[in-house]
Amino acid sequence: QKEVEQNSGPLSVPEGAIASLNCTYSDRVSQSFFWYRQYSGKSPELIMSIYSNGDKEDGRFTAQLNKASQYVSLLIRDSQPSDSATYLCAVNYGHFNKFYFGSGTKLNVKP
Amino acid sequence: KAGVTQTPRYLIKTRGQQVTLSCSPISGHRSVSWYQQTPGQGLQFLFEYFSETQRNKGNFPGRFSGRQFSNSRSEMNVSTLELGDSALYLCASRPGTAYEQYFGPGTRLTVT
Numbered sequence: 001q002k003e004v005e006q007n008s009g010p011l012s013v014p015e016g017a018i019a020s021l022n023c024t025y026s027d028r029v030s031q032s033f034f035w036y037r038q039y040s041g042k043s044p045e046l047i048m049s050i051y052s053n054g055d056k057e058d059g060r061f062t063a064q065l066n067k068a069s070q071y072v073s074l075l076i077r078d079s080q081p082s083d084s085a086t087y088l089c090a091v092n093y094g095h096f097n098k099f100y101f102g103s104g105t106k107l108n109v110k111p
Numbered sequence: 112k113a114g115v116t117q118t119p120r121y122l123i124k125t126r127g128q129q130v131t132l133s134c135s136p137i138s139g140h141r142s143v144s145w146y147q148q149t150p151g152q153g154l155q156f157l158f159e160y161f162s163e164t165q166r167n168k169g170n171f172p173g174r175f176s177g178r179q180f181s182n183s184r185s186e187m188n189v190s191t192l193e194l195g196d197s198a199l200y201l202c203a204s205r206p207g208t209a210y211e212q213y214f215g216p217g218t219r220l221t222v223t
Contacts, residue, residue: 032210043201043214044154088154092210098167099144099212101154 003027004091006102014110019076021105023089026070033065033072034090037083038104044088048074079109112137115204115215123221129190132218136183136204142166143185144212145177148199160185161207189220197222 005024013019021035032051036044050056050063050072062075072091076083086104093100116135124130136143144167145157156169160179177187183204189196199219203212 034211036214043199043217046211046213049211090212097159098169099156101146101156103153 134202
């Protein structure tokens with residue numbers, strides 16, 4: 001059983017639309033959650049971290065966490081072609097202090 | 112602040128050889144983690160070092176090992192290379208008091 005699940009996509013959205021990326025995880029004791037963006041041929045870049053239930057906003061990005069349902073999502077408002085990348089969800093399991101990554105969702109923003 | 116640096120960036124090795132990869136964390140970061148990324152398996156955790164001690168280890172064979180020095184720089188060694196070890200090896204650092212990890216550019220290892 002995979003610890004972190006993501007839809008591999010690709011998710012295609014038109015420029016200016018809202019892109020919604022989802023991630024589910026299997027362990028209820030997970031404490032911290034992260035979204036990374038990875039352009040082709042590059043290393044992952046941290047976009048957002050979220051620790052508590054609810055929404056956290058940073059510019060065009062909003063992370064949403066629902067621990068009861070064990071999912072975390074990332075919304076990208078006013079999507080731009082430069083947002084086209086693979087988005088990785090990462091979960092830290094506090095009692096083991098290990099990070100697990102989802103396989104990533106490929107996002108295509110069409111001009 | 113300078114980011115995480117990794118050397119070398121590209122490496123080609125022959126099956127059976129060994130390889131050592133190096134990682135210099137962000138200044139002040141005491142935790143260094145190593146990951147293997149392949150198209151088929153995604154990003155997989157290898158191990159984490161904190162203050163020169165291995166704190167966590169993923170499910171990789173003993174051919175994969177690492178160490179951390181007193182200046183927090185870390186090295187990862189893979190012995191008896193196999194074709195399946197071809198991957199992007201990523202190093203990530205964090206302060207140790209926070210969970211946000213920052214990745215280096217990676218080392219692309221090709222085993223022929």
